[in-house]
Amino acid sequence: METKGINSSKAPEPVGLYPHARRVGNLLFLSGVGPRERGTKKIPGVELDEDGNIISYDIEKQCHSVFGNIKAILEDAGSKWENMIDVTVFLTNMKDDFPIYNRVYAEYFKDANPCRTTVEINCLPTPIAIELKVIATI
Helix, strand or coil, X not given: CCEEEECCCCCCCCCCXXXXXXXXXXXXXXXXXXXXXXXXXXXXXXXXXXXXXXXXXXXXXXXXXXXXXXXXXXXXXXXXXXXXEEEEEEECCHHHHHHXXXXXXXXXXXXXXXXXXXXXXXXXXXXXXXXXXXXXXX
16 A cells, blocks of 8 residues: 655744654544644743753743644645544643643544543653644544
């Protein structure tokens, strides 16, 4: 079966050698997507010190940004928000961030209603507090 790598012109550039998504048949597999803005290292809601360590962050701003990045990738790949079937969410601070993330998630995902798994992890490759991995149909 032929696969096709896809990169969005609207989502932040990957931080490694991987595409934003890969299409296999009518399935679309998104690589991990964070809240960073395209063309910059800026992360909405994150304040860093001079050494790049997190001073403070706003999980709600990061949620809005990462969901926007996911939407851009889906659309550039020929899919749409409502076609998501499975979402894995990585949070770096489940105790403090889950209630806010869960509320914002409910606003965005009420019509899509994909399966969801949320896990806490120690850190992510960039100074972000949330990352999503998505599977959708095309």
